Amino acid sequence: MDFSQSVAVITGAGSGIGQQLAIQLAQAGAKVAINDFNAESLEQTAEEVRSHGGTVFSDAFDVSNREAMHNFAQMVEEQFGQVDMMINNAGVALGRMKLEEISYEDFQWLLNINLWGVIHGTVAFLPLLRQRPRAKLVNVCSSYGLLAVPEQSPYCTAKFAVRGFTDSLRLELMDTNVRVSLVCPSQVRTNIVRHGRHRTEAEKEKTIEQFDTLMTCLSPADGARIILRGLRKNRELIFVGRDSKIYNFASRFTPQCIIKFVVRRELRKLAELDARSADSTP
Numbered sequence: 001m002d003f004s005q006s007v008a009v010i011t012g013a014g015s016g017i018g019q020q021l022a023i024q025l026a027q028a029g030a031k032v033a034i035n036d037f038n039a040e041s042l043e044q045t046a047e048e049v050r051s052h053g054g055t056v057f058s059d060a061f062d063v064s065n066r067e068a069m070h071n072f073a074q075m076v077e078e079q080f081g082q083v084d085m086m087i088n089n090a091g092v093a094l095g096r097m098k099l100e101e102i103s104y105e106d107f108q109w110l111l112n113i114n115l116w117g118v119i120h121g122t123v124a125f126l127p128l129l130r131q132r133p134r135a136k137l138v139n140v141c142s143s144y145g146l147l148a149v150p151e152q153s154p155y156c157t158a159k160f161a162v163r164g165f166t167d168s169l170r171l172e173l174m175d176t177n178v179r180v181s182l183v184c185p186s187q188v189r190t191n192i193v194r195h196g197r198h199r200t201e202a203e204k205e206k207t208i209e210q211f212d213t214l215m216t217c218l219s220p221a222d223g224a225r226i227i228l229r230g231l232r233k234n235r236e237l238i239f240v241g242r243d244s245k246i247y248n249f250a251s252r253f254t255p256q257c258i259i260k261f262v263v264r265r266e267l268r269k270l271a272e273l274d275a276r277s278a279d280s281t282p
Contacts, residue, residue, distance in 0.1 A: 001134065001136065001231060001232055001234065003025055003028040003029055003030045003085075003228075004028060004029030004030065005029060005030075006029075006030045006031070006085060007030065007031045007032075007033065007076070007080045007082050007083050007084050007085070008021075008022075008025045008030045008031070008032050008083075008084065008085040008086075008087065009032075009033045009034075009035075009076060009083055009085065009086045009087065009121075009125060010025075010032060010033070010035070010087045010089055011034075011036070011063050011087070011089050011090040011117065011121055012035070012036055012090030012091060012140075013032075013034035013035060013036050013045050013058075013089070014036030014037075014038045014041030014044070014045055015036075015041050015045075015190065015191050015220075016188070016190035016191055017089060017140070017185065017188060017190060017220045017223045017224055017227070018034070018036070018045075018087075018089040018090070019045045019048070019220065020221045020224035021087060021089065021224045021227065021228070022034050022045055022048075022049055022056070023045070023048050023049055023052060023054075023224075024221075024224050024225065024228055025054075025085075026049045026052055026053075026054025026056065027052050027054070028228070030054075030085075031054070031055040031056070031057075031080055032049060032054060032055070032056050032057075033056070033058070033059075033072075033076040033079065033080065033083075034046065034056060034057070034058045035058070035059055035060070035061065035063065035072060035090070036060060036090070037061065037062045037063075037090075038060065039060035042058050042060050045058070046058045057076060057079045059071075059072050059075060062113070062117075063088075063090045063113055063116075063117030063120060063121060064112035064113050064116050064117055064120070065120075066116075066120045069120040069121055069124045070120075070124045072124070073124040073125050073128060076125075076128075077128055082128065082131070082132060083125055083128040083132070083135070084129070084132050084135050084136070085129075085135065085136040085137075085138065085231075086121060086125040086126075086129060086136070086137050086138065087138040087140065088117065088118040088122060088138065088139045088140060089140045090113060090117050091113065091117075091140065091142075091192060092109070092110055092114060092192065092195065092197075093110070093155055093192045093195075093197075094106055094152070094154055094155065094197050095197065096151040096152070096203075096270075097151055098150075099153050102153070102154060106197055107154045109197070110154045110155065111154065111157065111158050114155070114158035114159065114162070115157075115158040115161050115162060115165075118162050118165065119165065122137060122139070122165075122169065125137075126178070129177075129178050130176065130177065130178060132177060133177060134177055134179075135177055135179070136179050136180075136181065136231060137169070137173075137178055137179070137180045137181070138180075138181045138182075138183060138227075138231065139166045139180075139181070139182055139183070140162075140183045140185065141159050141162045141166070141182050141183060141184050142155070142159040142184060142185060142186070143184055143185070143186035143241070143243050143244040143247040143248075144159050145159030145160050145162060145163040145184060146163070146184055146244070146247040146248045147247040147250050147251040147259070148160070149263065150263060150267070162182075166180060166182045167182070170182075170236060179234060179236075180236065181230070181231060181235060181236055181237070181238060182236065182237050182238070183227055183230075183238045183240065184238070184239055184240065184244045184247075184248070185223055185240035185241060185244060186239075186240065186242070186243035186244040186247070187217045187218050187240075187241035187242065187243050187244075188218045188220060188222070188223040188241060189218065189219055189220065190220060217241070217242075218240065218241055223241075226238070226240045227240060250262075
């Protein structure tokens with residue numbers, strides 16, 4: 001797909017992969033419509049796009065707000081007259097918690113953004129995508145939508161649902177002008193943990209340290225480049241990061257006994273990090 005002269009919509013574009021997708025698409029000649037719940041960071045992205053000579057329209061709101069999403073779609077149509085690509089990228093996270101430690105409020109908060117935000121964006125923009133000769137709907141999932149992990153049940157619930165939603169929709173639209181892609185990132189240095197909800201400030205700092213130490217090796221710019229390369233090749237499933245590919249393979253071919261062994265090993269690593277952090281605390 002040639003991105004020049006196209007209009008791309010990106011949610012969660014205030015930082016991380018969403019921000020880099022907006023910048024790189026603008027550099028490729030696309031006009032971009034961007035969203036984020038944080039108005040200040042969203043404006044920073046808009047300024048970055050303009051500094052690269054791009055055209056941008058922005059609207060700050062929470063993607064869990066269905067009415068705001070449909071208003072956004074109407075405004076984008078009025079601004080640009082078309083939409084060629086919709087990227088549902090916005091997402092949030094909770095810290096490491098067992099199910100018994102998670103409140104209904106926090107579970108609902110995460111589902112409203114990570115799942116309903118994707119549904120709202122899809123429903124609001126699909127009619128505009130259908131009007132174009134060729135269009136793309138892109139839903140950002142996670143490696144945790146391929147293989148479940150402990151102490152992340154709300155996040156896995158949402159991402160597995162996004163995967164099922166996207167796979168079903170791909171079959172509905174397979175004979176239309178709209179191509180549907182699922183993106184599964186892992187190991188990307190984003191702010192999702194820093195902006196997440198945690199039980200205490202101390203646990204937040206510990207989780208950030210573990211995330212930065214164990215789970216990041218790609219920059220958001222790297223992640224965006226991999227995604228756009230996959231979209232240019234019309235890939236239906238785009239893996240970002242080594243772990244995403246490993247999780248996909250494991251979910252398909254690895255017996256549960258081996259998965260449990262690996263999970264126990266990873267939990268031991270986290271426990272060792274916890275112990276080192278406790279020892280180094282004055």
